[in-house]
Amino acid sequence: MTTLNKVTAAHVAALREITGEKNVLVDEESLDRYAHDETEDLHYLPEVVVKPETTEQVSKIMQLCQRELLPVTPRGGGTGLSGGALAQFGGVLISMEKFNHILDIDERNLQVTTEPGVITEVLQNAVKEKGLFYPPDPSSRGTCFIGGNIAENSGGPKAVKYGVVKDYVLNLEMVLPSGEVIWTGANVLKNATGYNLTQLVVGSEGTLGIVTKIVLKLIPLPKHDLLMLVPFRSAESACAAVSAIFRAGYTPSAMEFMERDALDWVSQFVQSSTVQIPDDIQAHLLIEVDGNYPEVLMQEMEGIAGIVEGFDIGEILFAEDSTQKDELWKLRRRVAEAVKANSVYKEEDTVVPRAELPVLLKGVKDIGRKYGFHSVCYGHAGDGNLHVNIIRGELTEEQWNGTLTEGIREIFQLVKQLNGTISGEHGIGLVQKNYLDIVFDSTSMNIMKQIKQIFDPNNILNRGKIFDC
Amino acid sequence: MTTLNKVTAAHVAALREITGEKNVLVDEESLDRYAHDETEDLHYLPEVVVKPETTEQVSKIMQLCQRELLPVTPRGGGTGLSGGALAQFGGVLISMEKFNHILDIDERNLQVTTEPGVITEVLQNAVKEKGLFYPPDPSSRGTCFIGGNIAENSGGPKAVKYGVVKDYVLNLEMVLPSGEVIWTGANVLKNATGYNLTQLVVGSEGTLGIVTKIVLKLIPLPKHDLLMLVPFRSAESACAAVSAIFRAGYTPSAMEFMERDALDWVSQFVQSSTVQIPDDIQAHLLIEVDGNYPEVLMQEMEGIAGIVEGFDIGEILFAEDSTQKDELWKLRRRVAEAVKANSVYKEEDTVVPRAELPVLLKGVKDIGRKYGFHSVCYGHAGDGNLHVNIIRGELTEEQWNGTLTEGIREIFQLVKQLNGTISGEHGIGLVQKNYLDIVFDSTSMNIMKQIKQIFDPNNILNRGKIFDC
Numbered sequence: 001m002t003t004l005n006k007v008t009a010a011h012v013a014a015l016r017e018i019t020g021e022k023n024v025l026v027d028e029e030s031l032d033r034y035a036h037d038e039t040e041d042l043h044y045l046p047e048v049v050v051k052p053e054t055t056e057q058v059s060k061i062m063q064l065c066q067r068e069l070l071p072v073t074p075r076g077g078g079t080g081l082s083g084g085a086l087a088q089f090g091g092v093l094i095s096m097e098k099f100n101h102i103l104d105i106d107e108r109n110l111q112v113t114t115e116p117g118v119i120t121e122v123l124q125n126a127v128k129e130k131g132l133f134y135p136p137d138p139s140s141r142g143t144c145f146i147g148g149n150i151a152e153n154s155g156g157p158k159a160v161k162y163g164v165v166k167d168y169v170l171n172l173e174m175v176l177p178s179g180e181v182i183w184t185g186a187n188v189l190k191n192a193t194g195y196n197l198t199q200l201v202v203g204s205e206g207t208l209g210i211v212t213k214i215v216l217k218l219i220p221l222p223k224h225d226l227l228m229l230v231p232f233r234s235a236e237s238a239c240a241a242v243s244a245i246f247r248a249g250y251t252p253s254a255m256e257f258m259e260r261d262a263l264d265w266v267s268q269f270v271q272s273s274t275v276q277i278p279d280d281i282q283a284h285l286l287i288e289v290d291g292n293y294p295e296v297l298m299q300e301m302e303g304i305a306g307i308v309e310g311f312d313i314g315e316i317l318f319a320e321d322s323t324q325k326d327e328l329w330k331l332r333r334r335v336a337e338a339v340k341a342n343s344v345y346k347e348e349d350t351v352v353p354r355a356e357l358p359v360l361l362k363g364v365k366d367i368g369r370k371y372g373f374h375s376v377c378y379g380h381a382g383d384g385n386l387h388v389n390i391i392r393g394e395l396t397e398e399q400w401n402g403t404l405t406e407g408i409r410e411i412f413q414l415v416k417q418l419n420g421t422i423s424g425e426h427g428i429g430l431v432q433k434n435y436l437d438i439v440f441d442s443t444s445m446n447i448m449k450q451i452k453q454i455f456d457p458n459n460i461l462n463r464g465k466i467f468d469c
Numbered sequence: 470m471t472t473l474n475k476v477t478a479a480h481v482a483a484l485r486e487i488t489g490e491k492n493v494l495v496d497e498e499s500l501d502r503y504a505h506d507e508t509e510d511l512h513y514l515p516e517v518v519v520k521p522e523t524t525e526q527v528s529k530i531m532q533l534c535q536r537e538l539l540p541v542t543p544r545g546g547g548t549g550l551s552g553g554a555l556a557q558f559g560g561v562l563i564s565m566e567k568f569n570h571i572l573d574i575d576e577r578n579l580q581v582t583t584e585p586g587v588i589t590e591v592l593q594n595a596v597k598e599k600g601l602f603y604p605p606d607p608s609s610r611g612t613c614f615i616g617g618n619i620a621e622n623s624g625g626p627k628a629v630k631y632g633v634v635k636d637y638v639l640n641l642e643m644v645l646p647s648g649e650v651i652w653t654g655a656n657v658l659k660n661a662t663g664y665n666l667t668q669l670v671v672g673s674e675g676t677l678g679i680v681t682k683i684v685l686k687l688i689p690l691p692k693h694d695l696l697m698l699v700p701f702r703s704a705e706s707a708c709a710a711v712s713a714i715f716r717a718g719y720t721p722s723a724m725e726f727m728e729r730d731a732l733d734w735v736s737q738f739v740q741s742s743t744v745q746i747p748d749d750i751q752a753h754l755l756i757e758v759d760g761n762y763p764e765v766l767m768q769e770m771e772g773i774a775g776i777v778e779g780f781d782i783g784e785i786l787f788a789e790d791s792t793q794k795d796e797l798w799k800l801r802r803r804v805a806e807a808v809k810a811n812s813v814y815k816e817e818d819t820v821v822p823r824a825e826l827p828v829l830l831k832g833v834k835d836i837g838r839k840y841g842f843h844s845v846c847y848g849h850a851g852d853g854n855l856h857v858n859i860i861r862g863e864l865t866e867e868q869w870n871g872t873l874t875e876g877i878r879e880i881f882q883l884v885k886q887l888n889g890t891i892s893g894e895h896g897i898g899l900v901q902k903n904y905l906d907i908v909f910d911s912t913s914m915n916i917m918k919q920i921k922q923i924f925d926p927n928n929i930l931n932r933g934k935i936f937d938c
Contacts (some may be wrong), residue, residue, distance in 0.1 A: 111822065113611075149789065153659075161641050167636060182916075183913075184913070185890070186885075188890055189628070189823075189853065190852050192672050192894050193892045194909060194935060195669060196622075196668050196672055197916065197917070199635070201487065221718075246579060247579075249690075249761070259736060261498075292718070293768075300542065300605060349661070351657045351659055353657060354658075355575075384657060423660070423662045428661070436663060444651045444666065448663055448664045448666070454919040454920065466664075
């Protein structure tokens, strides 16, 4: 592997030449702000942070780093959950925060062209004002960047009905590690023209290039929605209900699962008394339907309620108004923060075919008992995407960074047996790469590594993310 | 480029050893049956046709061809429109026709696992019996194979609401040119685990490997649909109406455009008197809505009718029953055959953002006048996908294979200007590869060629399709 160099004063001066003085940071306090994301307790200091404002500047920075063989780490909002935006090898961290302009909302074609540093929720609200909808929204939507969402192929609660980021990306402008700039596709809904470079880049975790412009498909905004919270006396039966709802022909716009602890902890964390959880309740499903016809939504809610009633549930809470809906969504969206506030934890982003969820959940608990860890599980059950939060609690350093690794491996082996995979929406980044052999054989791994080499022969860009090569 | 070899008697014997005597064809009549597809009037004889029945046999064939450096052409139903399944360099043609088993319809997870040689319509009907829906269906659905649909990332009329093939493919088993067998992904709805090899293979036109098993997502089958045929006094205003319907918030399940000649010719071809076309009508839109609530569909049809009435239309024909629906769909589906019966033609598969359709259509006609060709246009207007059928008519050999090339180039340059691309669903194959430079710069082309080299270093598999390398 090519040996990369340290950043020198001359490099810093060259970066300042490219982006202007104010967009290059080297003081320790600033560097520290870019040294972590939302993944566990990782900390990697970059040597310099640069904040380009144009595609041309990104290109020049990449040319400099290529020539000087400097490690480059691209970074969005810093909300990642796999360490993808961390400068593991120091070097130059490129923060895309100044690429924060929505360039064109094309109402004629239901498309938006945006820069990658726009906050996802800002983008969603801007198109909403035009009656349009960009569905993928991670829990971090208030702070994450749309560019980061593309790097991780993010999902969020609406994915179950509307799909994930990859289903909305039509075309990307991207700066390659060589500094060359390409567009990956065209602004069209159907494309059978050459290999799908757009889809190769989506989910590639910033290892192939730096995206500088994004063209997204939009859809008409549904006019109405209804929300209900269903308490279950068994977590496994909650998971079983998920599959039953889909088999009955319903496609909810959200179908979120929360174990008892998840809802309990978040209620305390945000000091909410919206939900009172009786002692015998072990899990909840938060179920939303949306569409343009209120009477249809009522029928669907009744149909779904009829199905879940067959699963030993408590009393269903139907959200009465938008305030209560917001309150319930706030609880769901802030579970991760609440867990984090409670303890250091590792989050596994397991995903399986949705009917296998009960088996997965039972397996996770069995493996937890075997290795002595407690887990809090929640996630996008409609997609079969279960976030397994392993709580550090009283585990020793050796257990936490030693034997637990084996426990996680067992969880992922189970996921693989169930025809699932080890990340649904968080990516592999730094923290899951040692498990990638569970789901890919060496032939597939070699193909991926060779693809990386095409784009980045010196491996300067986000080195060590997804895999070593 | 590696020089490939001719097939010898020893090779044929080795193939017979792998698949059994009956699955290897060398007689001229048989070879001739595999020498063409539905693209213009192309004709390329393979040296031998082999019909493997298992993944292991495909792997052994690939190992043989790799060792002996024989050209290999994979073939599905032979209905392609870009020459992708033609044995341009002779060699071994692998027909996937014996991979015709649906392996598992997983009603619990709304997935189907199938072999690639299953006819698309057979697959659709099999899942329909379980109340499930696999939407992508090219006009050739009664004869094309699902594997070929994956090779070309096919669309069809339902794509406008339900997406194209790529939106349904979860996981693929594939034999590489080396003979190694990989799975490209997992059977899950969300996946952020490594590069998206699945999406790289979809639409790669059989140049990266031979798909031997396919896992597809299914959705609940909509229970009802309504269909109407709207006649317009101007083809451009028909195109303009398309965009207006979407901007009003409707998402029809089909939105098909036919120029006057298209409907006229097909009505004669199938001897149908369902539609009488008044003299002043220049184009039609065939518009379908579907869903589970008949009263909602009625509302939507009325809303859409209200919009198109602003565009100088004739009398709308609302299909009264399923017989009339079938009749209208038959007319739309058989347009290509009717055009073919009328004259030799070249079909261009242009696609643009849908609001640009009127500009595209006008441009095509202007370019036609400049180069002296007549075109019949129809297609999936809701997706901005316009099939431009250039009629040979009285054109001389020099015009047809000479100056017309420049006319097509002008059409594609216009498409590019409109942020579109040169194939929406037919692929590049043999016939469009000389135009690929219009939409991809040399950097992107080199990336694609290098990806091809990773999978197929000797370029034995479907050599010369999409690009030369």
